[in-house]
Amino acid sequence: MNLYSLQYIEHSFNLITYFHSILTAFIALVMIISGIFYYRNQNNPRFRSLFILVSMIGALIIAMQAGRLIDQQNSDSKTGETVQLIKKVAKDHHVSTNQIYSSSTTLADGMTLQIGKKYYTVSFNGDQSSYSLAKTNLVNQPHQVKSTDFSFGSAGGTNGEMDYWDIALKFIVGLITIVLQINLSGKGNLAPSNAIDQVQNYILGGIIGGTIYNSQITNLQFIVIMLIWSVIVFTIKFLTSQNTTLNKLINGSPQVLISNGIINVRRALKNGVTASELTFKLRTHGVNDIKDVQNATLEQNGQLTVNTYDDDSVSYPLISDGQLNLNSLKREGITEEQLNEMLQAKHTNISNVYLAQMNDHTLDIVKYPSLNRIFKIKYPSLNRIFKIKYPTQIKIFNKK
Numbered sequence: 001m002n003l004y005s006l007q008y009i010e011h012s013f014n015l016i017t018y019f020h021s022i023l024t025a026f027i028a029l030v031m032i033i034s035g036i037f038y039y040r041n042q043n044n045p046r047f048r049s050l051f052i053l054v055s056m057i058g059a060l061i062i063a064m065q066a067g068r069l070i071d072q073q074n075s076d077s078k079t080g081e082t083v084q085l086i087k088k089v090a091k092d093h094h095v096s097t098n099q100i101y102s103s104s105t106t107l108a109d110g111m112t113l114q115i116g117k118k119y120y121t122v123s124f125n126g127d128q129s130s131y132s133l134a135k136t137n138l139v140n141q142p143h144q145v146k147s148t149d150f151s152f153g154s155a156g157g158t159n160g161e162m163d164y165w166d167i168a169l170k171f172i173v174g175l176i177t178i179v180l181q182i183n184l185s186g187k188g189n190l191a192p193s194n195a196i197d198q199v200q201n202y203i204l205g206g207i208i209g210g211t212i213y214n215s216q217i218t219n220l221q222f223i224v225i226m227l228i229w230s231v232i233v234f235t236i237k238f239l240t241s242q243n244t245t246l247n248k249l250i251n252g253s254p255q256v257l258i259s260n261g262i263i264n265v266r267r268a269l270k271n272g273v274t275a276s277e278l279t280f281k282l283r284t285h286g287v288n289d290i291k292d293v294q295n296a297t298l299e300q301n302g303q304l305t306v307n308t309y310d311d312d313s314v315s316y317p318l319i320s321d322g323q324l325n326l327n328s329l330k331r332e333g334i335t336e337e338q339l340n341e342m343l344q345a346k347h348t349n350i351s352n353v354y355l356a357q358m359n360d361h362t363l364d365i366v367k368y369p370s371l372n373r374i375f376k377i378k379y380p381s382l383n384r385i386f387k388i389k390y391p392t393q394i395k396i397f398n399k400k
Helices: 005-041 046-095 159-184 195-212 218-243 244-251 267-270 277-282 327-334 334-344 393-399
Strands: 004-007 100-102 112-115 118-124 132-134 143-145 255-259 294-297 304-308 352-358 363-368
Touching: 004 005, 005 046, 046 100, 046 112, 159 195, 159 218, 195 218, 195 244, 218 244, 255 267, 277 304, 334 363
Parallel strands: 004 143
Antiparallel strands: 004 100, 100 112, 112 118, 118 132, 255 294, 294 304, 352 363
């Protein structure tokens, strides 16, 4: 525990105020200089980006310093009350103010005073107009902070600053987690392509927003929480990629709402698509007459893929990620037996196919890389490595 001297309490906050004012003025000067550089080099985009970055950082620091100055002004008034208390106690106990130390720079019920070599607990009434002292004993020897021991980090007013650094670190952890999830999932952005992506965005935003401003959650706990959510997300992605039924249950599947100019009303209502919403999506594709639509499919992300008679037909994969798509088979009018025959003709099977779809009545397939190609190692011939020339038997017999 720290015990502060009267000299420390009287002078420390004035020094902090001066320091914050000087720092604010310096940041403002840097912003002005960067603005001058940008004004003289307006054709160079690097100076524009630098000016924006410096301005944003400067505005952040100035806002933080302004908040500290406001808190400092409030603390100065409370500090004055503490100074009066120390002087009153010194007068009542007939000791010098240099022999009195306080555990708090502001008045607080339960604060500790050291008077000479004795320690007292201070109790106040409701409006802090009167006080009483009770002798107490300390478990550990306190550290006396005098005016010569002053440092900007020990003034007792850095809680706000520590909170800012804690929030900034949590922002960085959240940003890194989002970037890793985007890159590892193979997506270019957070735009949802199915239901699980939408849920992931909601929960991820809730986790980051709920923990950043909660000081009771440490940075380590925040990292653990983000790792737990990442494990859950990628576990679901792995399971859905391995099981077609689970993938349909979680992510859904494309639903044909219009086929050959006829609307499947039951399927549209089952997917929550009203008539006004359907016609609106058709108009966004430049379609005003439903009879012009050859095929309109509601995708997993809620978008409508429209194919008119004048367009080339949209081909959906028959096999994706080594799994059979039964809906695409029905759409193409192909049975599983016919598909297996096509695959046998290409000397492969469903589990070895990364992607397969019909183009001009021809099955185009993309296979997974074979293990032989991945782990193929070319060994040099043993004869070249262990090439040893032995004398022939004829030469040996000639020597004899």
